[in-house]
Amino acid sequence: MACARYRDALSEHAAGSPAPALEAHLPMCVDCRNELAVMRRMLAVADQQLAYLPKAEPSGNFVPQLRAAVIEAAARPVSRVAWRWPALATTAGIVLAFALFSVMRPSHEITAQVDVPSVPASALTAPREPASPPAIVARADRGTDTPPPRRRATRRTPAEPEVLIPPGEAQALLQWVALVNREHRVSTLLAAADASPSQTATLANIEIKPIEIVPLDPAINSGT
Amino acid sequence: MSTVWVGAVSLDLALEREFEMRLHDSSRLAFRVAFSVLRQREDAEDVAQEAFLRAHRSFASIRDRERFRAWLVRTTFRLALDWMRGERQRTRRQDAVALEAPVEVASTEQDAVQSEMRAQVAQAVASLPEKLRLVMVLVAIEEQDLASVARLLELPEGTVKSRLHRARKELAERLRWLVHDTATR
Numbered sequence: 001m002a003c004a005r006y007r008d009a010l011s012e013h014a015a016g017s018p019a020p021a022l023e024a025h026l027p028m029c030v031d032c033r034n035e036l037a038v039m040r041r042m043l044a045v046a047d048q049q050l051a052y053l054p055k056a057e058p059s060g061n062f063v064p065q066l067r068a069a070v071i072e073a074a075a076r077p078v079s080r081v082a083w084r085w086p087a088l089a090t091t092a093g094i095v096l097a098f099a100l101f102s103v104m105r106p107s108h109e110i111t112a113q114v115d116v117p118s119v120p121a122s123a124l125t126a127p128r129e130p131a132s133p134p135a136i137v138a139r140a141d142r143g144t145d146t147p148p149p150r151r152r153a154t155r156r157t158p159a160e161p162e163v164l165i166p167p168g169e170a171q172a173l174l175q176w177v178a179l180v181n182r183e184h185r186v187s188t189l190l191a192a193a194d195a196s197p198s199q200t201a202t203l204a205n206i207e208i209k210p211i212e213i214v215p216l217d218p219a220i221n222s223g224t
Numbered sequence: 225m226s227t228v229w230v231g232a233v234s235l236d237l238a239l240e241r242e243f244e245m246r247l248h249d250s251s252r253l254a255f256r257v258a259f260s261v262l263r264q265r266e267d268a269e270d271v272a273q274e275a276f277l278r279a280h281r282s283f284a285s286i287r288d289r290e291r292f293r294a295w296l297v298r299t300t301f302r303l304a305l306d307w308m309r310g311e312r313q314r315t316r317r318q319d320a321v322a323l324e325a326p327v328e329v330a331s332t333e334q335d336a337v338q339s340e341m342r343a344q345v346a347q348a349v350a351s352l353p354e355k356l357r358l359v360m361v362l363v364a365i366e367e368q369d370l371a372s373v374a375r376l377l378e379l380p381e382g383t384v385k386s387r388l389h390r391a392r393k394e395l396a397e398r399l400r401w402l403v404h405d406t407a408t409r
Contacts, residue, residue: 010400011393011397014396015395042345042402043399046399054256058251058252058265058272067247069276070280074280
């Protein structure tokens with residue numbers, strides 16, 4: 001076995017690097033000399049094997065066969081399904097994600113129901129709270145005979161839009177909708193309505209009575 | 225520019241002509257790289273053919289001669305290593321007679337020793353890290369022309385030289401341990 005301190009130098013030297021310290025040591029150490037000789041002999045065998053590579057030749061019909069294989073492979077139709085699977089899967093994923101997003105997304109749009117003109121007045125729903133005052137804003141400049149229409153925050157339900165109309169305002173609403181529809185000025189009119197807060201009637205102050213808190217538990221009420 | 229449609233793959237005529245030139249120019253190189261790993265002519269030809277089929281599919285991006293040869297060497301080497309690891313090759317090798325350098329032998333006993341040594345050396349070369357092994361093989365194929373190997377690997381010549389030295393040093397190390405293992409058995 002070679003000396004441990006020269007092991008690395010031995011392989012370096014066998015690979016062809018100069019190693020002065022090792023060269024000075026070799027005349028005094030038989031083991032290191034033997035090991036170096038073995039490594040050199042084995043490397044020579046490796047070189048001999050590798051030296052055969054430039055002489056290795058393929059068979060005589062290798063190149064014609066290669067050419068034929070390339071032509072044949074080029075002529076073979078690529079499996080259409082194979083390369084389309086990833087594209088199909090991606091598309092399906094996008095569609096599914098979009099569908100889920102559309103179904104689950106809460107709609108907060110404030111919409112003016114302008115697609116009503118073809119609907120007869122009777123089809124409009126009756127007010128649910130006839131005695132209540134106008135819900136949000138009443139326009140003061142529309143004249144007394146034609147009470148202004150209401151913009152109402154509604155959740156858009158594609159199948160059956162719902163419009164709540166105060167009593168006696170159905171006809172006026174229809175006329176307004178027809179006007180808007182005819183003039184194609186939905187955005188203009190809505191913008192104008194929002195732009196002048198001075199023209200809007202304010203709601204009367206709401207009086208809130210002090211709240212009396214009464215415990216529900218009779219035992220507590222009776223003090224026992 | 226005229227285009228030839230062959231099945232699903234199309235290459236324009238100029239590209240086809242260039243590919244034909246590359247095939248003629250580099251088929252032997254691909255074979256030798258594969259052969260350095262597989263040591264079996266039939267397998268080496270199969271692997272080289274597969275490398276050329278892949279090259280044909282990607283030819284538009286590797287049409288430059290140097291780039292093509294570099295790509296071909298790397299691809300063939302990797303394919304050969306994969307092939308070597310595959311079950312198909314393992315079963316076929318049992319009956320195969322490897323093509324090796326002819327060795328002059330004086331006696332049956334010497335023949336047995338040489339054969340054992342060659343097997344050990346082949347095992348040691350095969351166990352080298354891939355990038356060192358590839359450099360060693362290409363230097364042998366290109367007959368010690370380091371500049372040519374540097375072009376094939378798209379590396380600086382100094383890097384090739386240093387890798388070659390590391391490869392030989394590692395090989396010497398491995399051979400040393402193989403000899404010790406054999407001696408202590």
